[in-house]
Amino acid sequence: MRGPPARHPDEQREQLPAVEGTIADAAELKVGDRVVYPNQGVCAVVGVEEKDIAGQKLQLVRMQREEDGAAVLVPKNKVPSIGLRRVATGAQMEGVFHYLAAQFDDPELDWKVRHRDNADRLIAGGVLGVAEVVKGLHSLSRIRPLPTKEREQYDNARHLLVHEIAVSLGVPAVLAEDYVDFALMPPAGVKFDLKPPPKPVLLPSRPKKRRPAAGEGEDDLGLGDLGLDLDLAGALEGGAAVPGADVPGAEGEEAEGGEAHAEGEGAEPAREAPEAAPEAEGEDEEAPARPAKAKAGKAKPAEKAKAPPRAKAAAKPKAAAPKAAARKPAKAAAKPAAKRGGKKK
């Protein structure tokens, strides 16, 4: 089984379907209800009270965290936006355990992406989101020890999951933790009859600040806006071909490298799950600072997938290289050796 998919590319957070049991209106809350406050744990609703804060009269929902009795006050109008939800049902919990016990061999290796996604999952992902964090970090810990921050995040996620399971199944927390680890690390000889795990949590996309790699985004230099018709690829090849004339492999290597890069990116949507496919493109569009183009790219993701421009650009130099080399053979021969292939060596 693959790990949780990448962020949902197109939809805004508001458009994503709410996690099951999310409380959309404070009027739904009654005294004595048990709710889950994201990142805080299971709380019991104590009542609604009015408080005078900075000259404003605010209606606050008072809750009490079950674990330690800490008081939690939430403005009534903020209830829908903080992700307050009901304690997971038995059916949801069963799905969580089947998810925990399923094979998982694909942890996210980029720590920045992983940490951010995990933080989002803990807040907006419901009980399954918390389970995804625990399972994701647990499988990562099998590869290498977790760094301190993530070790803490793992412990927090485990704490939240264990307590919600304990409340949902009506068992002590230690027993709930035994259930979790029985699923995560089954003893020798134990095999579970697993059902298909629930659909992974979808997370909203975020603007990504990514520095374009060398050679990437050649067609986004804005030269088209200047009205100049430059054969940029040809000019670059001409320059590169001079020193490379003696060493044909070098030019070929460069072109192949570029192609491989383009192929790698083009092939990504095919390897990834269907939901993840537009993500790579979203990333490509967001990196250059050209909103109009980005919009156009978002509007037609399928077209781009068919003909990735970078793949074409990368393929071009291969054919152009021999031409350029043929154009200036004498000059190339006249240049000193040190100037010729300094970098290529």
Place this chain on the structure above:
Amino acid sequence: MIRIVTLDRIDPSDVAALSGTLYRAFGVGTEYAGDKPAPPEAELKDGRLEALKLLREAPHVRSLPDDKVLYITSAPLALKAGPLGEPPCFGFADFGGERAVITTAKLPARGVSEASVEAWRKRLAREAIHALGHTWDLHHCYDAKCAMHPSWSQGLPERPDSELCVFCREKSERKIRLAKT
């Protein structure tokens, strides 16, 4: 203070060795509080003791706030089955509470040789640290060398260490420092 209560007969030298290891693990004094009978309410038909009931009905031991009581039994313990079945039970504890129980039934045979007795004591200490760790709010740890790693895990070494990892030790130390007494 950790108070050890035996629900079945256990060699006093084993209890003394356990006290020393617990002191080294948590930096808290340990005392043997005597031998008490297991509560009959916790007994199941198959001869096992129900861990949850055992903790509730266990004989009371005089203790101060923040003291922890560790019960040791030789009878196998049973847990309520979960969504995927009943996990193996080496011990049980109140999370953040004051009582914990461990069983020697699942440990390897004690033997008579010095090496096997030493290995048995080490394993007993590991289970005791694990159960008491839960009473200091410690969760299970993914590090197979840590005493908080699940006892049934396939990653557990054949002779596991009776020590906490750095993260778990620091967490327990913080908890112990916050104790009122």
